[in-house]
Amino acid sequence: MTAGRVPGLAPAFLPAGPTALLVDLPGAAAGEAASLAAHVRAGSVAAGLSLLDVVPGAATVLLDGLDLPAELGAVRALVASWSPSRHGDVAPGRLVEVPVVYDGEDLADVAGAWGCSVEEVVARHTGAELVSAFCGFAPGFAYLTGLGSADPRRPGETTWPWSVPRRASPRPRVPAGSVALAGGWCGVYPTASPGGWQLIGRTDLDLWDVAADQPALLAPGTRVRFVAVR
Amino acid sequence: MSGLLVERVGGPVLVVDDGRPGWAHLGVPRSGPADPAAADLARRLVGAPGSALLEVVLGGLALRLRGPGRWVALTGAPAPLLVDGRARPVAEPVWAAPGARITLGHPPTGLRSWLALGGGVDVPAVLGSRSGDTLSGLGPRPLEVGQEVALLEDAGRPAPLDVPPPAGSGPLRLHPGPRPDWRGPDPRAHLARCAWEVAADSDRVGVRLAGPALPLTRTGELASEAVVLGAVQVPPSGTPVVFGPDHPTTGGYPVVAVVDPRDLPRLLQARPGEQVRFRRA
16 A cells, blocks of 8 residues: 655645645655654754644644744755655664454454455464554554565565455444554554454553653554564 | 532533643644633633633533632633622632632623633643543543532732733634645635534534535545644535544544634634634635
8 A cells, every 4th residue: 555655756735724734745655754753853943943743644744833934944944854764664663562362353354354364364463564654543543554565575565465444333432452453554542432443452552651751652653563462 | 628619510611721732643632722812811810821720611600619719710701700699700800708609600602711710720730731632531521510629729919900812703714724626626715605504513623514515526535634723624525624622633534724723712612503604814
């Protein structure tokens, strides 16, 4: 699903109200928006920007709290100083291993959708290196997708090429720690909430702790591997 | 204890302060008062700028003051304010003696009032804010009858005179949004052309507007992207939702316009059934 950036296709600056810009990254690879967001966050003070929030999406970064149009030039310069990371090294972020008991209620449905065994679903999920592309839906809920393959013989491939539809009817309550799939994304519910994703397992890891310096374990840019446990 | 006993609630009563800007990249809504200028005025009047105060929907609130007397001030929707049965002015500091009963009647206009108390409401701060967030559940939940609410020590001095925020009028100003071409050809012109009715299921997350649907000029799915306060999002139904302070940090439907932040409080003060109009900024 992530074909990599088309070389030469420059980021577009879309209007988002009087104090914000949405930087659009057409054809962004997994983790690229998070990479740009980290770059802007790190450089905003030196650039003299008044940013309140820097929020990556799947292929965009919202810059909110700007003094426009006065700061437009500094924003453009800061974004231009970011070099889109090349395939395979888009996310130099830290690696988090997530232990999972693969006993989700929808595991058989996912295997059915992919035409493979339950064991193969687990093998694919534990074999991929994922990256937190952005957070949304709930505090600490990370949208995880496959990093580009590090194998030079397989350029353009990602480690997570699989997709699965949402459930026809959402569950009113999904327990915290549920590991789930929908579309080309994987997510771990940080707190109990309603949810329509396919549940494949559960983890005991605390994904969200408001008392911690970094409240979200899987903040954008974090690399993630899932490890099967009993 | 020094604080309040909640004796009666009408509409939802939420503790708010300046919210949680800076955490949106982790999926944390900004939250905070629906009208920051009105909340600021109330807090300045009681000498507690930056403190946590109460956002009250459609009055109906009764509180009993515990501990020492306090200055209180009411702004926003002009709910009739009684202290120990005596009518008191809005947008002025009002003294409430020890044990006073403070009540808010039904406001003749508007939807939300802000009640500030000297010292400010003392609830545990979460990610640096005491605001209740109705979407994510961070911070305190809306107040319930019988609940005791702690107040911080009142060290401030009331401000006897202040300048109320100017009451805007006329159509709400619309700025361009990032995805106008999805609901084209000119979604701001469409929004400005007709009157929109505030729907009953509007809340702090979003104000839903009923009116002639915007045309779908692009179908398919938009990859999730971050949205701003005041964003006008148009789902496939074609009827817009304007995001309020507890809005989700990202959305998958196109944002075609953004309501000017100076005008957004007036939209959030509109009652279900009331009509609003827009114009280009």
